Amino acid sequence: MAARAISSGTISFGLVSIPVKVYTATSTQTVRFNTLDPVHKQRVKQQLVSSRTGEPVERGETLRGYEYARGQFVVLEDEELKALERKSDGTIAIEEFVPIEKVDPVYFDRTSFLGPDKGGQKAYRLLQQAMRDAGRVAVGRWNARGRQHLVLLRPHRIGLAMHQLFYADEVRSIEDVDIDLEIALEDAELDLARQLIEQLSRPAFDASRYEDSYRSAVLEAIDRKVAGEEIVVADVEQEQERIIDLVAALKQSLGDAAPARGRARKPARSKGKATSKAAPKKKRSPSSS
Numbered sequence: 001m002a003a004r005a006i007s008s009g010t011i012s013f014g015l016v017s018i019p020v021k022v023y024t025a026t027s028t029q030t031v032r033f034n035t036l037d038p039v040h041k042q043r044v045k046q047q048l049v050s051s052r053t054g055e056p057v058e059r060g061e062t063l064r065g066y067e068y069a070r071g072q073f074v075v076l077e078d079e080e081l082k083a084l085e086r087k088s089d090g091t092i093a094i095e096e097f098v099p100i101e102k103v104d105p106v107y108f109d110r111t112s113f114l115g116p117d118k119g120g121q122k123a124y125r126l127l128q129q130a131m132r133d134a135g136r137v138a139v140g141r142w143n144a145r146g147r148q149h150l151v152l153l154r155p156h157r158i159g160l161a162m163h164q165l166f167y168a169d170e171v172r173s174i175e176d177v178d179i180d181l182e183i184a185l186e187d188a189e190l191d192l193a194r195q196l197i198e199q200l201s202r203p204a205f206d207a208s209r210y211e212d213s214y215r216s217a218v219l220e221a222i223d224r225k226v227a228g229e230e231i232v233v234a235d236v237e238q239e240q241e242r243i244i245d246l247v248a249a250l251k252q253s254l255g256d257a258a259p260a261r262g263r264a265r266k267p268a269r270s271k272g273k274a275t276s277k278a279a280p281k282k283k284r285s286p287s288s289s
Helices: 078-084 121-134 187-199 213-226 246-262
Strands: 007-013 016-024 064-069 072-076 091-098 108-116 137-144 147-156 159-165
Touching (some): 016 121, 108 147, 121 147
Antiparallel strands (some): 007 016, 016 108
8 A cells, every 4th residue: 555645845955956745654553552431441531620729621721831940830822832933844954964874873763754746756866866875864954843853864775764863952961871981891701792792693683573572462362352261361481590690691691592593483473463263353453542
């Protein structure tokens, strides 16, 4: 099924303008539950109440306020916020091209795909191929939904991916984490650690090798409940043996990793479906509406 665009825009750099469409690149498959009342098993509705009086407040009567001091708010009217919004013309203004390896992944937020819009096919292909040949990605600003987003554009297979980035003041420093840099590392320990890394190394990341086992177990339990079965909870796996000796732990890990690499992986389940032998199941989305 062909992808559906969620918005349109224009990539601009220098005097070049490329009309594009924006597509959703990802969708979470988390199992979502609804909150139900205990008697009728129907959804409950949320109600807004004043934290001061406990009285209900209609959603349409609420205001937007910023807490500038504990318990003290300044109110901004909708008209005032509208005046501060950026012009949402969908422009993706490229400001620089940089090597992808120079962009720390900690800045990456969400991902979209960009496709050419009417009249932009050749310019789109030209930019994508030129960036690939140069080994560079584009950094710029995207004016959308009344805000200005920092974005990175990169060649992705046959097209372009756009990643929204965090601004510098939104990323915390690793220097704030308590790490003791005075601990001495022994050559033997480093050698064993390198061997373990080498033994578990692969030439590339393949997301299809991984499966959300928790989601699969939840969906299977749901299917069994729908089929009228009683769910029997299996015993929790025993906690893995703790080895205080680092060298001993590395040596045991090397021994455990060898047979694991040759072990065949079970085929992944189809997305959003779980199997049950009890009864045929109705089709169901992995997430509740």
